[in-house]
Amino acid sequence: MEVARKIGSKIRLYSELVMFSHTLFSLPFAIISMIWAAEGFPSWRVMLWGLIALIGARNGANAFNRVVDRVFDAQNPRTAHRHLPRKLLESKEVLVFVVINYAIFIFAAGMLNPLCLILSPIAIFLISSYSYTKRFTYLSHLYLGFTIASAPIGAWFAVTGQFAFTPFILGTIVMLWIAGFDIIYGSQDIDFDRSQGLWSIPSAFGLKNGLRIAAGLHFIMVVLLIALIPIRHLSWLYITGIILAILLLMTEHKIIKPSNRKRMNVASYNLNQVISMVILFFTLGDYFLLK
Template sequence: MEYARKVGSKIKLYSELVMFSHTLFSLPFAIISMVWAANGLPSVHVMIWGLIALVAARNGANAFNRVVDRIYDAQNPRTAHRHLPQQLLEAKEVLMFVVINYGIFIAASAMLNPLCFLLSPVAIFLISSYSYTKRFTYLSHLYLGFTIASAPIGAWFAVTGKFAFTPFVLGTIVMLWIAGFDIIYGSQDIEFDRKHGLWSIPSYFGLKNGLRIAAALHLLMVLLLLALIPLRGLGWTYGIGIGVAVVLLLTEHRIIKPGNRQVMKIASYNLNQVISMVILFMTLIDFYLG
């Protein structure tokens, strides 16, 4: 009983470490990509191994980022409570967690098709290198979005084993969306970033200009979502979903208060989790009932 309790406690710590709930940012777009690629439900084999690959890659990348950033996290009052600064987990065991997850990702990719297996080391390099970008470029937000964009692109590859235009449009949408709300989130750390030589759009361009850039990225995201209507022959149900997403994005930009952590969590995370789920459900309804 005591052993089970310890295992459960450790699982909870790792789930918190990698912010497992944030899978809702990438998973919905990966599902859309799979459904479109398969023109319906993909095989159970593809769904299972595709999901395993996505979760393993994401867990490994997030855990690696925590290890790389642990010194800065310890100095930042906003992040000092995280697991590594608080020594709730050790860097060595987190790195082992990273290796295990990346190994699972490569194995799952091999179970999908040769293209996914061939690209798996490239994906690992991309999702791991993000952790260092904030040290030398304010474009780190876009790079983060670029790495997460691999979810819908990889999902398409998992189903078809081939390149196509649609998944790269979906990937660009995800990149713009993630970069936009990561800029919003980063506006909390303007002074800290400047003091410690870290790069971000808010610290480089200032708060107002940074938020304008975030809004511009989200506008481009919406335009690409609309461009999918003629590209994929989508109907009014999908359009309603985009309308709801636009309202939520406008709300997100309206409530931004960098000094209020709770409000910033809602603006940067909670609302965007709702946005991705709205787009997913309305797209699926449009696909099956439209």
């Protein structure tokens, strides 16, 4: 029982470390991409290995980011409670966790098709290098979005093994969406980023301009979601989902208050998890119920 308890405790710590619940940001768009690429449900084999690849890549990248940022996290009052600053986990064991997850990702990519296997080292480089971008560019938010955009693009490749136009539109939507709410979340750290020489859009351009840029990125995201209507021959159910997503985005920007961490978590994370699920359910409903 004691061994089982310790194992369970470790699993919980690693789940918290990589913020496993945040899979809801990328997974819905990956599912949409798979469904569209397969013109229906892909085989169970593609679904299984695609999901394993996605989880392996994001868990490895998130854990690597925690190791790279551990010194800054310890100095920032907002992040000092995280696992590495508190010594709940050691850097060496987290790096082992990173290597295992990246190995799982490469293996799963190889089980999908040759294109995914060939691209897997490039994907690892991109998702890992994000951790260093705040040290030299305020475009780090867009780079984060760019790395997460690999989910729908990779999902398409997993099904077809070929390049296409649609997954790159989905990827761009994800990039703009993630970058926008990462700017919102990062607005809490303006003073800390400036004191440490870290780069972000809020610290470079100020709070008001940073939030305007976030709103602008989300506006372009909505334009691309609308552009998918004629491209994918989508109908009223998808449009209904997009309208709901727009209302949620407007609510997100309305309730922003950097001095209120609880409100910022709702704006940056909770509402966006709902947005992704709304887009997923209405898009799948449009595809399967109205085709």
